[in-house]
Amino acid sequence: MAEVQLQLVEITELETNDKESSVEQESRIGRRTRNSPTREYKWWLRTILYTIFLISGQALATILGRLYFEKGGGSKWLATLAQIGGFPVLIPLYCFILCGNLVPDDETGSDSPPLRVAFVKVYVPLGLLVAGSSFLFSVGLQYLPVSTVTLISASQLAFNAVFSYFLNSQKFTAAIINSLVLLTISSALLVVNNSTEKPAGVSKAQYAAGFVCTVGGAVLYGLLLASQQLAIRKVLKKQTVKVVFDVIIYQSLVASIAIVVGLFASGESKGLTKEMEEYSLGKVSYVMTLIWTAIGWQVFAIGTVGLIFEVSSLYSISVGTVGLPIVPVLAVFVFHDKMDGIKGMSMVLAIWGFVSYVYQHYVDHKKSKIENRIASEMADEDCLPAEVHPADNRA
Template sequence: MTDDQEAKEEKSSHPTSIIADSHATITFKPKNFRWWIRVALYSLFVLSGQLVGALLGTLYYKKGGNSKWLAALVSLGGFPILLLLYFIPTPKQPSDPNNPHIQTDAQAQYQSRSPSLKSLALVYLSLGTIVALNGYLSSVGLLYLPVSTYSLICFSQLAFNALSSFFLNTQKFTPCIINSLVLLTISSTLLVFQSNSKDPTGVSTGKYVLGFVCTIGASAGYGLLLSLDQLCFRRVIRKETLRAVLNMSVFPSFVASAIFVVGLCGSGEWKILGREMDGYELGKVNYVMNLVGVAIAWQVFTIGTVGLILDASSLFSDSISVVGLLIVPIFAVVFLGDKMDGVKVMAMILAIWGFVSYVYQYYLDDAKKWWMTKDGGVI
């Protein structure tokens, strides 16, 4: 994670922005083999962590689990694993004139100013509260929806991210982005008309609708969270180092976990956990192992996400996690007995189309910036 870190230490939080002054020459160096190995490894962490976390979370409900607060808690409660990453040394910023992230003195001074403790506390508390709300809504969605339907609905997070970025991060609505918004909206809407009689969980129509609404809410919250992360990195933290990215993962997770503990105790669900464990279809040991597996899987996902943000970009990291949403329904059909009917297939095709359109717009943005800076040019 520390290789090539020199070029990342003062990276802008916007995944496609490059900082240069009027006398700087920008050169683009090809990525080495070790960079590709790291990116492949981090991508594997993201995909496998997301897949295992989603499947085990669904298995918990299928085999007798019923605590929404506990399910939300274990999805974030493993964040102390990330503390080990703080011991990874990070080199100081080099003075290489060919560094692709050259800054002016004014820009360097701006980024070197550390944010106040009050500002950081407000950021972490606000983001942690949103994370907690998203986690609870997701746990309700997994309780009442098949995991394949849940994953397809989560594709709408791209549309919500584009909408929130329009207001917070000056995102432009290009034809590709508009096309993505329309396709992802239609994809999620189709799932409303899916007959829940085919749902192996056998939930009522009311609970199915509740699960659908909660999952849409969680997707909207996650899309907003991505935009707020970008805004906070640009306006408050002003740098994207390993420690800064870890802080944005660990402290909000701590706040969210504390909220989940309060919710678990305040709702009285903690009183039934003993009976829930005794009645778990797979036994007490598997009950504990299931919850531990969920906690570890989502932290593996987070480690992969952090690695991709530092070695690639936040956009690439989010794109890989969205790709993982395509894998979950396939494995859910194989291992959990979910049914992939025509409505789900159509929703998946539209979601893939919307995703490709979304990513293609960022590819066009990157290509435009590359042509503007090639052959020693400047922005």
């Protein structure tokens, strides 16, 4: 609102009787406001905040998700529902933002489609992708050490880059290709680290199934983020915080419905009462583990979708990659996972790959700033009135 008022004041001060000149001045002022240091500062602040949400939510939810299976939980569908079903906790914040008008719509955005159209074209497909990816991820957490699951998940950056190339015209530079190669090698190294480190009670077949499902979950997640970016820019056509919450809440609603159907269709719902009673940490801990897992994944979701519309899906998934080393380190203390040489090398390559991509984003950002400044200066020169020679003022 302050930006709008500032524009109105400046336009009023510069207004002339020539209508065409007034329109040019308004356009020039709008460009200056959009490229102002204050706006750029707010963009960096939002990006940093979303990054913190993504990394902290991912670490908390992943550790708690493995804790559920480690202490006696056995329902893959319930663990999947915990990843998605916590979205109602976002509704009060969503209503507060809308009722308080804290985040006005982007002035450059066009009208979004009706809700029923958005459901069919956006939320239902995205919700099914979320459900599928989350279920495969739950299978991985059940049969693999949490450190292995998180390091395999780094490969989702490579899958997202491929999907983004076709769906969002993502450019491939030397730094990005280097990043993708490093992250792919990072995941491939874990194949060498075979079933000798499998959790107690897990067979070789289950270990292999967990590995395949985790890779499959990374594929679907890479497709999900690329599809979210495409939907926000091409279908919803508005890049605002409201759109972030719309995508999270509606796609989570669709995914939750699909997961609940799977929970009852699989028959796992019948054994949940017995599972809670036999949980080694107690009934209260059983419930709290699922609740905090759900909250952690919703914090992660806010950070993920926020970074998608602020930057890109590839950057969002890269930030998730840099947070991966936090989980294996925590797993060493919580679950006594082994941190051997192969895992250490995999972690180093994952971090290196992320840094390589961030460097490319930094270069692109600097280049964009220079191009915007040059364009703004050229536009300002075109809008300046021609100088009037003193001789023209003679009577």
